Amino acid sequence: MATRYMLGNEVIAHACCEANIDFASGYPGTPSSEVIDILRTQDVRDFYVEWSVNEKVALENALAAAWTGIRSLATMKHVGLNVAADPLMTSAYTGVTGGLVILSADDPYAHSSQNEQDSRRYALFAKIPCLDPATVREAGTMMTEAFDLSEEFGLPVLFRPTTRICHSKSDVEPGEVGTDHRTGHFERNPQQYVVIPAHTRVLHKKLNEKQAPLAHALVEKGYNTAGVKGTIGIVAGGIAASYVEELLPEGVSFAKIGAYPIDLEWLAAFVGQHEVILVVEELSPVIEEAVRMVATDTVIHGKMDGCLPYEGELDPASVASAMERAGFIPARTFPQVTPVPDIPRRPPILCAGCGHRSVFYAIKRVFKDGIYPSDIGCYTLGIQLGVVDTTICMGASITVGSGIVQSGEERDVVCTIGDSTFLHTGVQGLLNAVYNGANMTVVILDNRITAMTGHQPNPNTGATATGVETPPVSLEAICRSCGVTYVEKVSSYDLTQCLEALKTAKARKGVKVIIAYQPCVINERRAGIRRKTFTVDPDACTGCKACVRFGCPAIEFHDDKASINALCSGCSVCAQICPTGAIRMEGKR
């Protein structure tokens, strides 16, 4: 095949097709989302693909598929693996027949995440192999081989790319798409698939017996390599290995860790031949701990002696500075530069015409002294409007809300949660709040799509991952079946309706749900929906800035007057806010 300039996630998705994948499931999460998005829209290989409602569901589906002998993939971001951790830990005991690869994409520097956890820890915890690519090309070759590795050892394989693999590009020559297709067949075997205590004790022993041969095989297969060049050396893993290779001085040994568990005898042999070793890796000191465990007389540099940071991502300059600290290269290899100070920040912002903004505006108006637990999605950007007080993990707006309420806090609690997040892990929190008699308001920001990660469909959308129409779930019916008696649907753009519903909710006891409906403005634009835009009559504008405080990127303020720029999508909310009627639809007087 011809060489192409490909995104890491595109290379990974293509590699799955090369490896005869039969089943793929996942929940969107940056930086992993494009893998399923590419698999569900590609036309080179026919197999089952789904967006699942959450990562636990995705992994259990993929695990069962692998039990039937077919090759399956479950994708998620690192924090999604927490949601899937329950099946993960025991899937290592049951093992698999068909290859199962769990893609958990890590996000050093938390470009789009709530933490910087390291998925390699999960692989070690669960005692399953972990592949950690150093380059986009290697992500492709590792993914094609991951299914074989899984079948060879009968274990799920954790595939762990980071943001700079998923969202990097490289010239890549993809291989041929596989033509083998399997059909699932479930072989009944309670000793393997029913993990009652009597069975699981046996399975645990079998899992432990796989570890040494596995670690040895990862060296044999060339995932972990070492070359001795002198008395000082570097051990590096993941993308950090590519930064080291770029800078590696003559005469310095290099060991590259691409897979876990690390064969400790092999590692000890390498470390033992050196006086000084520098360990370079992003996030947790997983390799460093192993190196320090096997080292006897060798001096070890890494995170634990301050040569490298525990947090954030590395780049060539930070690796060079670690090599300077270890005394491997002269000081000041890279220029010492600082950013120009005091430049106004440009954080991401809710789009012009985003329905979430008007709902936040209404919440702030009705619940001036409220507490605002929120959740994970575009609407977390509501923090800029002062209406997001907490965000911790998927679905936690409602549970944090009820926890605050039950603590005796007397102020009103108003939770905001998107439709996809509500269906992911929000429903249980709502059920719990109603069951335990909490007094609070929940606003479901219903835009019909999983927007922030790139507009993936969910059960609320009316279509599956592959575009097959399905009846959209009724959020209202879910809430009512949880026992909520006040469920009100409003249009997000209708400020009067939003304010009325919120005022009614404020006056009532119990758990109240308001479903604020407005399809995502980006999706609407793509579907060709256009509204008449708005303009400011400069004679009527008093410069009061009520519209500016609304925070829409379409509204500017120059020379004591507001104005509306080309980003306007015609949502009309600023016109509803303007106290002097100065904002009007284009062409109207």
Add this chain to the structure above:
Amino acid sequence: MTGSYDILIVGVGGQGTILASNILGEACLLEGKSVRGAETHGMAQRGGSVETHIRIGGKYGPLISPGTADLIISFDLLEALRYSHFLKEGGTIITNTETIIPTSVFQHDADVPGTDDILNLLSGRGVLTVDAAALALEAGTILTQNVVMLGAASHRIPLAVESLKEAVRRSVPPKTVDTNLKAFDLGRTALE
């Protein structure tokens, strides 16, 4: 370090930095050059500051370290200033003359440096400016500002003009090829 030619493309989410990266990557393939790139996806795209790294001839990681970029192409003047510390000694910044003022500046009455202030702060950094909006409109649509900027920067990019133009043909939607090629030429002429 490795002889790659490192370009940082910066701008505001939605201005088309990823398409610009695709065009440069495609041009590298046409010339048989290795290439590495890194992009901003996800939340940062919602009107936030975005950066795209391209290493022409790169064989290792995709990231360009501060102080080492050969060329910065900026689709927004304020972003040129924000990322100017990435430029190496003797490098070039090619920037749009316009700035999209961050919404938070209006909301909080914050100070934002004017065009002359920014150009003063950047003086001595090899800055060349392009009125991308005017040229894009001349080409047919404001949406081609990114290709105007690539055309303007093409004098500094170590790839043949024909490769870049062929890459534009291959990377943009078929109906917009002529408009984008016109945008590229207008940008290129502007800095001749």
